[in-house]
Amino acid sequence: MTTESLAGQPAVALALPQGDRVLVTLHGGQVVSWQSADEAGRLTERLYLSPRSVFDGSFPIRGGVPVCWPQFNRRGPLVKHGFVRNLPWQPVPTDVPDTLVLRLASSEASRAFWPESFEATLTVQLAPASLRIALDVRNTGDTPWSFTGALHTYLHVQDAAAVSLHGLQGAARWDAVRDTHSTEASPALRFGEEFDSVFAAQSAPLLLQDGARRLQISQSASCTETVVWNPGPALCAKLPDLPDDGWRHMLCVEAACIDTPQLVPPGAHWQAWQALHALA
Numbered sequence: 001m002t003t004e005s006l007a008g009q010p011a012v013a014l015a016l017p018q019g020d021r022v023l024v025t026l027h028g029g030q031v032v033s034w035q036s037a038d039e040a041g042r043l044t045e046r047l048y049l050s051p052r053s054v055f056d057g058s059f060p061i062r063g064g065v066p067v068c069w070p071q072f073n074r075r076g077p078l079v080k081h082g083f084v085r086n087l088p089w090q091p092v093p094t095d096v097p098d099t100l101v102l103r104l105a106s107s108e109a110s111r112a113f114w115p116e117s118f119e120a121t122l123t124v125q126l127a128p129a130s131l132r133i134a135l136d137v138r139n140t141g142d143t144p145w146s147f148t149g150a151l152h153t154y155l156h157v158q159d160a161a162a163v164s165l166h167g168l169q170g171a172a173r174w175d176a177v178r179d180t181h182s183t184e185a186s187p188a189l190r191f192g193e194e195f196d197s198v199f200a201a202q203s204a205p206l207l208l209q210d211g212a213r214r215l216q217i218s219q220s221a222s223c224t225e226t227v228v229w230n231p232g233p234a235l236c237a238k239l240p241d242l243p244d245d246g247w248r249h250m251l252c253v254e255a256a257c258i259d260t261p262q263l264v265p266p267g268a269h270w271q272a273w274q275a276l277h278a279l280a
């Protein structure tokens, strides 16, 4: 592990001998860059990070893998997507090779948003052409609490209007833009306008085809939903921390637990992961 900084924000990084590299800011415990190396050692950035992102520690960073917890979006009384994406996490020493661990425990700062006691641990494991991000949340208090959440991964794409996302055919879908429920009929999702849908998670990995690049995306069974979001040009133009063409270079594929809030009794914990594997 090396200590770094990104636009003045403290961060930790990890690199493999092959060249693969991951960078995680302490603000939000947010993976902000993952570069995979090919056999010739050439690096490809696989995550999108907005060049207009605010890095002053007062706003969530736009891009990478925000941890949205303990509330997904506006589905509850807390701030949108929860507050842990907007608090400083701490790096934790680990003996596990090629692994970064960050932790956020409840404090006065978290109690300003949510009264509960918790410990959240993010474990980021790097392997050649692969990244696995795991979230563990533990109830350290003496009353049960429940949550929703997501690993809100912004994948970098060359042109969102040309990519296809495979593997959700047959999944139950709530289209948040149209507020309609359906079963996904298409073998491949395509993008270009605002796209914001919650799918019932599938057991087989998804495949993102982006020109010649291919990325396999899988998630733990504890994440019962997969959210797919791209703001498209009109919404993107209204988001101050995205450039007007930002939507073209990102696609969020999120490992989520939304529709049924998870109850965590005192002393118990809940774990989830998302794994990304660059096939080409």
Ligand SMILES: O=P(O)(O)OC[C@H]1O[C@@H](O)[C@H](O)[C@@H](O)[C@@H]1O
Binding pocket: 073, 080, 081, 152, 176, 196, 197, 227, 229, 254
């Ligand atoms: O702008 P935010 O708070 O990071 O949220 C971004 C998007 O996150 C997605 O997960 C939601 O499905 C969208 O509805 C939301 O707009």
